Amino acid sequence: MLGAIEAGGTKFVCAVSENGRDIKERISIPTTTPEETMKHVYDFFRAFSIEAVGIGSFGPIDINTKNDTYGYITTTPKTAWQNFNILGDVQKHLAVPAGFTTDVNAAALGEWKHGAGAGKTSCLYMTVGTGIGVGAVINNNILEGLNHPEAGHIIVRRHPEDHFTGTCPYHSDCLEGLASGPAVEQRWGEKGSELTSRPEVWDLEAYYLAQAMMNYILILTPERIIIGGGVSKQPSLLAKVQEQTQQLLKGYVQDPMITHNIDQYIVAPGLYDDAGITGGFALAAQALENTPG
Incomplete structure (x- = not known):
């Protein structure tokens, strides 16, 4: 099973899928502080046996793997989220391979894959x-x-x-x-x-x-x-x-x-409001495929 996180400035949408396209279950969580919001994110995913998760996040974010701040939300106007290592936090709490990009890149990926x-x-x-x-x-x-x-x-x-x-x-x-x-x-x-x-x-x-x-x-x-x-x-x-x-x-x-x-x-x-989540599933599948062993 794959997980997806569409991390928006107003709300986080989390979902799981068995085939990378059809949504089995989803939840919407208000974007408040990392401590509050991410707790609800992890509570949702712990109810499922996910193999990988894809994250499409509001930004700016750092997606350059060569940088020390790779995986961070950086200079966002949402001050509580500035310099938050969202990728590292997800990997720490869910302990599965994770793909990471911008929310709009995830939407592009979803529309390219299935839309x-x-x-x-x-x-x-x-x-x-x-x-x-x-x-x-x-x-x-x-x-x-x-x-x-x-x-x-x-x-x-x-x-x-x-x-x-x-x-x-x-x-x-x-x-x-x-x-x-x-x-x-x-x-x-x-x-x-x-x-x-x-x-x-x-x-x-x-x-x-x-x-x-x-x-x-x-x-x-x-x-x-x-x-x-x-x-x-x-x-x-x-x-x-x-x-x-x-x-x-x-x-x-x-x-x-x-x-x-x-x-x-x-x-x-073609996917309307599901483009970002569908792209998240695609990111999760890529992360799983690229994981050694």
Whole structure:
């Protein structure tokens, strides 16, 4: 049996699976302090005989195995979790092999394995919500380098009529600062769910997200792009992003999926809210496979 932990800034979702896909049982735990939250995590898993666990965590985290802080949640705004060795703590208490990556990388892995990216050698997953995060599977492996990608903070061209300062505490008007859920709310004075009937809101949102799509296509050339997160659930947004991405590319990338089938290239998640947990099972399976003996 495999275990998965989707460690979010608001809640931890823990689950177990016998086949790495179907969820046998799950629990949701509020994210308070490491002491409180992790106790409930371990109590849940001790009721099962798990062979390995996969962790997809909020961050920033350190996924570079060469660093002394590998496995840590590092400079998160959630002060109680700063410099917490979440991977080491899980291994100590559960004593099973553990895989570790970002929450959005786990979602990308889940969608690639069993969701909208299934059957591809590469896919990119973007979540647009409280922040903007991006994970990618390239050539059948999670994209990692010095650390995990932070592609939600790329610089985009500001719309000439948009004078909103931006919400990112580091960069102000990066992609996350201009297009995250809080940016939409602060710019327009209402939550996104209350702005559904205002096309100008989603035209502007698509203006920024389409620039990100263009950059990701030109740099990573993924076989599929998946957009999830709360903001992405706006009914008209996905079609606007697809259309504006084509307009930005102007036929430069001559692939039929982009020029003629963009609605099958930039898509909604296939696993919906289970992408991260499903990716956690895949991480656990990898960790078990890579364990000697």
